[in-house]
Amino acid sequence: MTLLAPPASRAGDDPIAGAAKVVVLGRGPRLVRGTPAEYRRAGIAVHTREEILPALTDVVHDRHAILVVAADFPCDDLVGTLEVAVATSGAGVLLGMPVGVAPSLAAPALDVGVRGMVSLPLSPDRLARELSALPIAADPLAAISVGELTVDAGRHRVELAGRPVEVTPREFDLLWDLVRCHPRVAPIGELARAHAGGTADPLATVRVAVAGVRRSLEATAARGATAIETVRGVGYRLAV
Structure with missing residues (x-):
């Protein structure tokens, strides 16, 4: 052989x-x-x-x-x-x-x-x-955990280390795509088409939503426990 x-x-x-x-x-x-x-x-x-x-x-x-x-x-x-x-x-x-x-x-x-x-x-x-340009796909009713972060689409609930995280509907949808994409980068163009297509500046809308999610995560746990990393010119990914 x-x-x-x-x-x-x-x-x-x-x-x-x-x-x-x-x-x-x-x-x-x-x-x-x-x-x-x-x-x-x-x-x-x-x-x-x-x-x-x-x-x-x-x-x-x-x-x-x-x-x-x-x-x-x-x-x-x-x-x-x-x-x-x-x-x-x-x-x-x-x-x-x-x-x-x-x-x-x-x-x-x-x-x-x-x-x-x-x-x-x-x-x-x-x-x-x-x-x-690749679409992000996953079971629409699944609950996905990345590290201590859990995003439950069926209950529309976000938890970090067992504690609830308060997010707006748009922030929830964006975070859902980030956990589905992990550990890949969620492209900002795809996020903009999916969640901000009707706004005057879709990319800016995504950036504002990401900033809101970051604030909510930091308010729930120690800074740096869960972070959203910016990949310049490409998009965002969870850094866990």
């Missing part, structure tokens, strides 16, 4: 606590452009994998991880590979489109559940824009 060595570390493989995790399945040097520090500033951790099994293992172990499958990945059946990837990934699959690959691949990819396309090589800005 031949044992395969683990894949070599590539640009962006350094773990980034609390970052959006993106696993890229592909081969060749033109998958990812940019340094780990640039991705870190964008709130993203990128991991490259050259084989299907390690990539699927990554997304199985982290249901928030997004899988990008390069359209030129060498396999007998790309659409079949994408179908397996979609069934495995909890957060979704994107099709990575290198320069020169036929755009006709997009239609069958979308038919099997791929959530969108992103150009290769990836860059921090391009990837952040693509992630900001």
Whole structure:
């Protein structure tokens, strides 16, 4: 029996606590452009994998991880590979489109559940824009706990270390999306479309709501116990 060595570390493989995790399945040097520090500033951790099994293992172990499958990945059946990837990934699959690959691949990819396309090589800005377009989804009546914070959509209740946290309806909805997104970044554009689309300045409305949630959390527990971290130019995430 031949044992395969683990894949070599590539640009962006350094773990980034609390970052959006993106696993890229592909081969060749033109998958990812940019340094780990640039991705870190964008709130993203990128991991490259050259084989299907390690990539699927990554997304199985982290249901928030997004899988990008390069359209030129060498396999007998790309659409079949994408179908397996979609069934495995909890957060979704994107099709990575290198320069020169036929755009006709997009239609069958979308038919099997791929959530969108992103150009290769990836860059921090391009990837952040693509992630900001992904909808946030979860069971609408679930109660989700992140650290000592619990947000219960069924009872419309927020608790921190067992104590109730007073928030407005808009602040509750925004906090609900933050806990659903954890540990990924909740993109500010998606939050604005979901919760402030009818206001004169949707981004400012989101910022005001975030400030209100921060005040409520700080009033309930010691400062720093639970915080909402700003990822400049991308959005917000819970820092727990």
